[in-house]
Amino acid sequence: MEILSRLPVKSIVRFGCVSKLWSTLTRHQSFINLFASRSSSGQPRLLVTFSTCYKKYGISFPQHQNPDGSYPPFYSFQIKTFSALPHPSEHPSQDCECYLGYDPLEGKHKVLCIVDKEYSEELQVLTLGAQESWRVITKGIPMHFPTGGLGRCFNGILYYEARLLGDDKNIIMSFDVRSESLVR
Known part of the structure; x- marks a missing residue:
């Protein structure tokens, strides 16, 4: 090993x-x-995944230069197996925005999903690799709507763009992957 x-x-x-x-x-x-x-x-690498013609691919790009100014090689691969996540709500037709986060201290990946209910947003979390189901997050949740942008996770904090209820300005929401709580 x-x-x-x-x-x-x-x-x-x-x-x-x-x-x-x-x-x-x-x-x-x-x-x-x-x-x-x-x-x-x-050095950090950027992982990009995409689908074409019923096949899924991944490419890992270096995010730094070598001392001589050249770039290290990038790796491409076909994803042979892909596990689908269970739908976060009891009604699969509901719209939702999902973001992937990683807690480096516990070594766990979690999916944050904001489900669009009729008059409210509901946050749900799923820990990947665990035999768990979606959990509804209720503590300290300001009423907000994701704008559909990409989320980014750094040092256990997941960031995504959203809009507060009744406000026309976009803000950055922060989700602590470990404590499963939102901060603005």
């Missing part, structure tokens, strides 16, 4: 195809944690 954790992601993905044992090893939580701790000390 120590040797594999020092390899680039593309090589690790390839090694996962060697055998069931290697596939299991590279997907084991302790290996993922070890790899994440090593790669988090490196």
